[in-house]
Amino acid sequence: MVSIPLLLMGCGGVGRQLLHHVISCRPLHSQQGVRLRVVGVCDSKSMVAIPDVLTSEFRDDFLLQLCKIKSNGSSLLDLDNIGECEVYSGEEIGRKVIDVAAALRDSSGLALVDCSASSETIGLLSQVVNLEGCVVLANKKPLTSSLENYDKLVSQPRRIRHESTVGAGLPVISTINRMLSSGDPIIRIIGSLSGTLGYVMSEVESGRPFSQVVSAAKTLGFTEPDPRDDLSGMDVARKALILARLLGHRLELDSIKVESLYPLEMGPGKMSLEDFLAKGLPSLDEDIQKRIKNASSNGNVLHYVCLIEESRCEVGLQEVAKDSALGRLKGSDNVLEIYSRCYSKQPLVIQGAGAGNDTTAAGVLADILDVQDLFRHSTSGA
Ligand SMILES: NC(=O)C1=CN([C@@H]2O[C@H](COP(=O)(O)OP(=O)(O)OC[C@H]3O[C@@H](n4cnc5c(N)ncnc54)[C@H](OP(=O)(O)O)[C@@H]3O)[C@@H](O)[C@H]2O)C=CC1
Numbered sequence: 001m002v003s004i005p006l007l008l009m010g011c012g013g014v015g016r017q018l019l020h021h022v023i024s025c026r027p028l029h030s031q032q033g034v035r036l037r038v039v040g041v042c043d044s045k046s047m048v049a050i051p052d053v054l055t056s057e058f059r060d061d062f063l064l065q066l067c068k069i070k071s072n073g074s075s076l077l078d079l080d081n082i083g084e085c086e087v088y089s090g091e092e093i094g095r096k097v098i099d100v101a102a103a104l105r106d107s108s109g110l111a112l113v114d115c116s117a118s119s120e121t122i123g124l125l126s127q128v129v130n131l132e133g134c135v136v137l138a139n140k141k142p143l144t145s146s147l148e149n150y151d152k153l154v155s156q157p158r159r160i161r162h163e164s165t166v167g168a169g170l171p172v173i174s175t176i177n178r179m180l181s182s183g184d185p186i187i188r189i190i191g192s193l194s195g196t197l198g199y200v201m202s203e204v205e206s207g208r209p210f211s212q213v214v215s216a217a218k219t220l221g222f223t224e225p226d227p228r229d230d231l232s233g234m235d236v237a238r239k240a241l242i243l244a245r246l247l248g249h250r251l252e253l254d255s256i257k258v259e260s261l262y263p264l265e266m267g268p269g270k271m272s273l274e275d276f277l278a279k280g281l282p283s284l285d286e287d288i289q290k291r292i293k294n295a296s297s298n299g300n301v302l303h304y305v306c307l308i309e310e311s312r313c314e315v316g317l318q319e320v321a322k323d324s325a326l327g328r329l330k331g332s333d334n335v336l337e338i339y340s341r342c343y344s345k346q347p348l349v350i351q352g353a354g355a356g357n358d359t360t361a362a363g364v365l366a367d368i369l370d371v372q373d374l375f376r377h378s379t380s381g382a
């Protein structure tokens with residue numbers, strides 16, 4: 001049996017769904033000879049860890065209670081059996097993660113899973129890779145910081161997976177990697193890479209107010225923790241940067257041309273999230289409705305489009321023909337058209353749900369299983 005010790009950073013919508021998937025896939029993984037051992041979970045404030053990370057793991061009933069507590073908005077410290085765990089907070093969390101990775105280095109190695117939306121996890125991720133662990137990310141921020149940090153993080157490509165960072169559970173990164181490693185150079189990628197913006201645009205087109213639809217997208221688990229990350233175009237810009245860097249373009253985030261759907265004075269730091277949702281958003285309803293109607297009267301639909309071509313990388317609203325692959329897109333679906341030497345006239349097209357906790361967590365779980373060969377067989381059979 002291959003034993004993979006997991007430490008999860010972030011138990012929000014995606015992190016909790018991942019824990020549910022891990023538990024419900026136990027019989028399947030057992031047939032496949034794999035055991036996922038959850039040895040630690042942290043949120044923005046605390047971490048709970050099993051005292052003996054070499055051989056023990058959290059019981060599934062404990063993990064389910066943890067999910068319940070976090071979905072009620074409570075703290076990890078409210079867990080019933082907290083006395084059985086080691087508890088860390090503040091800077092102790094980072095130190096403990098490194099201790100765990102170092103302790104597991106000679107036995108099995110650690111899989112550190114980043115389902116946070118924080119830019120502060122990058123140092124830990126790089127250190128775990130250096131300690132012969134593996135890292136799996138749904139979080140885009142560590143991959144979109146400076147090129148220097150990016151180079152360090154991806155220095156051992158076999159130890160990092162981040163399929164869910166672009167297109168949620170869709171096989172985007174793995175497809176691009178396969179094309180590149182077979183010597184099929186990618187010339188152009190064009191697509192719609194935001195589940196939130198795809199959903200918002202198609203719902204507004206069918207007559208619902210922009211403000212109402214953005215709130216619905218948040219409830220459905222499509223948006224980033226602060227939906228302004230989606231509406232500013234920055235979340236799509238991060239995905240574009242991840243793809244561009246994968247293609248070998250040495251770009252920084254600020255070199256991407258990005259169109260925002262709200263004015264600067266409504267941005268984080270200038271307006272609270274509560275005020276943005278209650279007052280800012282409704283004030284944008286009319287303008288977005290007008291732009292969508294305008295596109296419709298030209299026989300087009302408005303979509304938030306990402307284009308990567310040579311060193312050109314830009315994201316923004318575009319009118320696209322109703323009968324094109326992009327124009328036919330509905331709901332939270334993403335679509336990517338990839339042009340390469342092998343796919344020069346007709347692009348390779350990847351389409352499907354591009355946001356949501358279920359599909360994103362499924363992508364993360366598949367990534368964890370994908371690195372199983374780097375983990376050792378446990379002698380105990382557990
Ligand atoms: N939802 C989707 O469709 C998709 C999401 N993603 C990515 O997945 C990630 C998670 O998204 P989602 O679950 O919706 O976000 P949530 O806001 O629901 O959850 C984020 C979690 O991360 C925790 N957290 C914040 N900072 C830190 C930190 N420094 N260390 C450890 N944990 C931290 C939060 O803690 P606390 O509970 O204390 O606030 C929370 O538990 C994001 O990076 C997002 O971009 C990627 C593809 C699709």
Ligand SMILES: N[C@@H](CC=O)C(=O)O
Binds near residue numbers: 168194355
């Ligand atoms: N907020 C993102 C979630 C996936 O990355 C989106 O809407 O696409």
